[in-house]
Amino acid sequence: MVYVLDATAIRSGMTIAGEGWYTTQDIVDEVKLGRQARNLDMLLGVSIKVMSPDEASVNIIKETASKTHDIESLSRTDIGVLALAYELQATIISDDYAVQNIARILKIPIKTDLKGIREIIHWTFRCRGCGRYFEKEPVDCPICGSEIRKVKKK
Numbered sequence: 001m002v003y004v005l006d007a008t009a010i011r012s013g014m015t016i017a018g019e020g021w022y023t024t025q026d027i028v029d030e031v032k033l034g035r036q037a038r039n040l041d042m043l044l045g046v047s048i049k050v051m052s053p054d055e056a057s058v059n060i061i062k063e064t065a066s067k068t069h070d071i072e073s074l075s076r077t078d079i080g081v082l083a084l085a086y087e088l089q090a091t092i093i094s095d096d097y098a099v100q101n102i103a104r105i106l107k108i109p110i111k112t113d114l115k116g117i118r119e120i121i122h123w124t125f126r127c128r129g130c131g132r133y134f135e136k137e138p139v140d141c142p143i144c145g146s147e148i149r150k151v152k153k154k
């Protein structure tokens with residue numbers, strides 16, 4: 001399977017395994033401005049490929065969105081995600097309504113969340129010393145100062 005991830009999917013904090021994960025440069029730039037930059041670096045280090053869609057695919061998305069009047073709700077970034085998925089015949093992961101609408105019209109498979117995708121591993125962080133769990137990765141445990149380890153979420 002090939003997937004194109006939008007910003008929400010990347011911000012969800014999941015870590016993915018295996019091949020076939022794509023996103024656009026616009027998404028990377030958008031996420032980089034936010035607090036999830038560290039998570040993004042982690043993801044790009046693992047397996048997400050960054051690709052820009054062709055002008056032709058972008059135009060198909062724009063034309064379709066103009067007809068359905070979704071164009072006002074779609075950002076440049078959304079259009080890019082749709083265009084890349086159209087081009088790669090990939091499944092989009094996005095919870096944006098306008099994105100979902102265009103995807104349905106163009107028969108681009110779309111998933112609104114990451115449930116049921118086998119390749120996804122959810123990570124959490126656990127202190128080696130006191131055993132506390134953390135959602136984000138602190139450098140050291142703020143409670144006991146021990147080293148933090150990445151573990152699979154149950």
Ligand SMILES: [Zn+2]
Nearest residue numbers: 127130141144
């Ligand atoms: Zn601790």
